[in-house]
Amino acid sequence: MLNQKWILVTTKTEIPVLGARVVSGSPAGPIAIFKTLDDTVFALLDHCPHQGGPLSQGIVHGNSVTCPMHAWNIGLEDGCAVLPDVGCARSFAVKCVGDDIYLQQDQLAEP
Numbered sequence: 001m002l003n004q005k006w007i008l009v010t011t012k013t014e015i016p017v018l019g020a021r022v023v024s025g026s027p028a029g030p031i032a033i034f035k036t037l038d039d040t041v042f043a044l045l046d047h048c049p050h051q052g053g054p055l056s057q058g059i060v061h062g063n064s065v066t067c068p069m070h071a072w073n074i075g076l077e078d079g080c081a082v083l084p085d086v087g088c089a090r091s092f093a094v095k096c097v098g099d100d101i102y103l104q105q106d107q108l109a110e111p
């Protein structure tokens with residue numbers, strides 16, 4: 001991880017608590033950056049594994065987000081749906097330095 005290149009994508013102050021911000025322009029697609037109540041930051045592809053709903057518009061609770069389309073609960077740590085639902089949204093490594101949020105450059109390529 002020491003040799004990885006990281007790209008500054010946003011700051012914590014730009015994301016509301018229990019909310020998200022979408023980062024566009026990545027070859028991987030739109031990436032939702034989430035901030036939890038305890039100020040932890042996670043990044044997922046902004047597509048629910050069910051039918052592609054915008055996870056960034058969902059409700060964040062604990063370390064999960066509920067998709068606004070069909071109420072699937074998606075874990076923010078790994079992007080996987082909570083049982084009984086099955087499927088995973090692509091997750092991305094996040095690094096926070098002070099208020100700055102970085103994503104790992106090599107993960108931003110197309111899958």
